[in-house]
Amino acid sequence: MPATPRFSLPLLAMAQAQKEVTHNEALTLLDALVHAVIEAGPQADPPATPVEGCCWLVGPDATAAWAGKEDAVAIWTSGGWRFVLPRAAMRVSRLADGASLRFDGESWIEPPxxxxxxxxxxxxxxxxxxxxxxxxxxxxxxxxxxx
Missing domain, CATH: 1.20.5 (Single alpha-helices involved in coiled-coils or other helix-helix interfaces)
Known part of the structure; x- marks a missing residue:
């Protein structure tokens, strides 16, 4: 499926059936990534009772549904977990303490x-x-x- 170069948002294809599925997936990802706010993280374990539309940063040694998704932004949707790999200089705000975390290309950096x-x-x-x-x-x- 064709995707955008920065965040791999799905693109519509010519003569594609059920275009609304692809379009809705892209809107779901945009909703989470524009002015990105995370509940907590980086953390290894997914939350027990996530709320739809909320995001977390996946930490090292991730477990369960997050296994193998280290450093990704994990988004809980009505269809389950969606993961977006960060790009260098991407920023998110953490609700717990208001910190603005930045991805340096290798890991998430917290403010000093x-x-x-x-x-x-x-x-x-x-x-x-x-x-x-x-x-x-x-x-x-x-x-x-x-x-």
Whole structure:
């Protein structure tokens, strides 16, 4: 079946019967991938009671229905699991903590953890408040997780 080059979305073929099946499959994948949000992950085990339309990142040593699908975005649909292999620079947001994860071509990278300003012999309260505000803004955008 012909597919798009980036995410292997199914394409309609000339004189294809039941075009709605192919079209609906592509819409299901697009619904999950545009502004992708994951429930959790990377994790090895599929959730016990997934909700239709929700996504997870498949981690190393995946089990059960996820076996052999490491690093994929797992999407639960009315027809079961759908898997999309990530491309380099793909990003997803994790609902659990708001982190913005990025696929570097080999694995999913979580944002670095940054602690607040501390220490030093000269204490500059204005500089520390600016740093704290900057860290809060970066956390709000999902670019950092404070430690």
């Amino acid at each position: 953890s940054i602690a607040g300003a501390a220490g030093g012999s000269t204490i500059d309260s204005e500089a520390r408040s600016v740093l704290a505000a900057l860290i809060l803004l970066l956390e709000a955008h999902g670019l950092l997780i404070s430690g």
